[in-house]
Amino acid sequence: MEPPKIWREKRGKYLAMGVECSDCMIKQFPFTEKCSACGSENVKEYKLATTGKVLHFSTVTQTTDEMMGSTPYLIAIIELDDGIKVTGQIVDCNLNEAKEGMDVRMVFRVLARNGSEGLIRYGYKFAPI
Amino acid sequence: MVKRNVFIIGTGITGFGENYEISAGKLASKALTRAIENTKITKESVQSTFIGSLVSGSNSQPSIGANCLRESHIKTPHVRIEAGNASGAAAFHQAYLGILSGVFDCIAVVGVEKLSDFVNAGIVERILSSTIDYQWEFEMGATLTSLYAILTKAHMKEFQTTKEQLAAVPVKNHKNGVNNPNAQFRKEISIERFLNAKRIAEPIGKFDPATYCDGSASVILASEKFILQNKDISSKVPILGSSYASDSLALHHRKLLTELNASKTAAATAYKMADIKPVDINVAEVHDSYPIGEILAIEDLGFFKKGEGGKAVEEGLTEQNGKVSINTSGGLKARGDPFGATGIAQIIEIVEQMRREAGKRQVDSVNYGLTQNVMGTGALTYVNILGEEEVKK
Numbered sequence: 001m002e003p004p005k006i007w008r009e010k011r012g013k014y015l016a017m018g019v020e021c022s023d024c025m026i027k028q029f030p031f032t033e034k035c036s037a038c039g040s041e042n043v044k045e046y047k048l049a050t051t052g053k054v055l056h057f058s059t060v061t062q063t064t065d066e067m068m069g070s071t072p073y074l075i076a077i078i079e080l081d082d083g084i085k086v087t088g089q090i091v092d093c094n095l096n097e098a099k100e101g102m103d104v105r106m107v108f109r110v111l112a113r114n115g116s117e118g119l120i121r122y123g124y125k126f127a128p129i
Numbered sequence: 130m131v132k133r134n135v136f137i138i139g140t141g142i143t144g145f146g147e148n149y150e151i152s153a154g155k156l157a158s159k160a161l162t163r164a165i166e167n168t169k170i171t172k173e174s175v176q177s178t179f180i181g182s183l184v185s186g187s188n189s190q191p192s193i194g195a196n197c198l199r200e201s202h203i204k205t206p207h208v209r210i211e212a213g214n215a216s217g218a219a220a221f222h223q224a225y226l227g228i229l230s231g232v233f234d235c236i237a238v239v240g241v242e243k244l245s246d247f248v249n250a251g252i253v254e255r256i257l258s259s260t261i262d263y264q265w266e267f268e269m270g271a272t273l274t275s276l277y278a279i280l281t282k283a284h285m286k287e288f289q290t291t292k293e294q295l296a297a298v299p300v301k302n303h304k305n306g307v308n309n310p311n312a313q314f315r316k317e318i319s320i321e322r323f324l325n326a327k328r329i330a331e332p333i334g335k336f337d338p339a340t341y342c343d344g345s346a347s348v349i350l351a352s353e354k355f356i357l358q359n360k361d362i363s364s365k366v367p368i369l370g371s372s373y374a375s376d377s378l379a380l381h382h383r384k385l386l387t388e389l390n391a392s393k394t395a396a397a398t399a400y401k402m403a404d405i406k407p408v409d410i411n412v413a414e415v416h417d418s419y420p421i422g423e424i425l426a427i428e429d430l431g432f433f434k435k436g437e438g439g440k441a442v443e444e445g446l447t448e449q450n451g452k453v454s455i456n457t458s459g460g461l462k463a464r465g466d467p468f469g470a471t472g473i474a475q476i477i478e479i480v481e482q483m484r485r486e487a488g489k490r491q492v493d494s495v496n497y498g499l500t501q502n503v504m505g506t507g508a509l510t511y512v513n514i515l516g517e518e519e520v521k522k
Contacts, residue, residue, distance in 0.1 A: 056279040
């Protein structure tokens with residue numbers, strides 16, 4: 001958990017900002033300086049849709065120390081209403097209540113803790129609507 | 130079709146498992162030394178050493194080749210090649226290109242990993258996070274196991290693949306592993322044990338993944354010219370095709386989760402190089418780090434139609450001397466998975482089959498054999514095709 005890295009990625013992870021190409025109008029995430037579809041550098045920052053639905057999901061029971069505090073938790077591939085797909089955790093939901101096709105909204109939560117005195121890493125997760 | 134000019138002339142392997150008393154460099158040296166002895170060439174005739182390794186060990190020595198060669202009393206230039214779980218196959222492919230190009234005539238390839246060094250919980254998960262999208266999958270909470278669980282569920286949903294069909298993969302591989310003296314686990318496990326085990330990431334159970342362990346494997350590659358100059362070389366197995374392909378690192382960027390596109394693409398090129406079809410392959414070593422890995426592999430490599438892989442395994446079509454013998458070595462599941470060493474161990478199994486030296490694991494027909502080594506969830510796949518041994522003893 002290096003501070004420069006957390007700082008560098010803050011707009012993507014904290015604000016869920018991607019890009020929209022001003023030439024071919026394709027929206028993409030994560031942020032890129034060149035459109036991955038047409039190669040244009042004429043891209044502008046774009047705020048992802050904040051609601052979507054669960055495409056696939058599973059559970060995580062074993063991971064690194066900084067995230068073990070949250071296990072077992074649900075992990076999912078979400079398709080947002082603007083068509084962009086992302087991977088994120090499903091929270092505020094019992095393990096046996098998650099369903100494919102379930103409507104979710106983006107929420108801002110703690111992702112990982114580096115011990116009791118280290119940095120806390122934040123980012124988006126998803127909660128059922 | 131590529132000219133037959135690159136041959137495997139010798140192999141060396143250590144037993145896979147836990148080796149607390151030995152370092153990664155020494156482990157690699159054991160395999161390399163055995164390969165050179167097996168080949169009956171002098172140490173001085175090796176022109177370069179390519180080492181495949183994901184993390185090597187806990188001695189913080191990424192250029193593990195220096196340790197390995199010092200231990201082996203060999204002086205060649207060396208380079209470490211990293212391609213996640215497919216590091217072994219990556220080093221092998223680079224060595225293949227080195228000989229094919231005409232720059233080298235004899236190269237040693239070594240795959241090594243020393244994972245029992247990492248005893249604290251979560252460290253291997255961190256190592257494996259480098260094989261998936263670290264920023265946008267792992268840091269958001271996903272792990273390799275949970276992503277394989279998603280791949281498994283997608284296949285079950287699309288093709289009605291059952292838990293029994295999935296469990297048939299490790300059951301068969303453990304049965305094969307009994308006859309492999311280098312395997313970590315040499316005992317059969319009943320299908321009930323797989324089905325009744327605790328789920329670690331639904332539908333993946335506790336006993337489903339291959340285990341991370343220690344091990345090293347080495348092969349010596351040579352050109353036709355080198356073989357003609359060295360009369361003591363008793364065997365040569367031709368490399369007929371060697372290719373690799375990539376896919377997006379993150380699963381969420383892929384259109385289909387019911388196939389590994391990189392496997393299909395790499396295989397198509399390798400088949401073209403060898404000028405053969407999937408049906409010509411008699412024996413294959415595929416990446417069964419999770420049961421769905423083997424089912425996707427046998428479909429994507431063209432042995433069975435898409436969606437029929439689970440059924441094929443359940444019906445015994447992939448058993449030794451079935452329609453195509455898959456993972457006669459026991460696969461990653463029974464042999465154990467020291468990441469960098471796995472890709473080379475797969476090649477050694479096929480070399481032994483092509484030489485008809487596989488003992489109880491020997492398959493009857495050995496015209497062509499194939500290996501498939503996968504990084505992460507299929508962001509990179511290597512496919513190699515070997516032909517029948519050309520020098521009869």
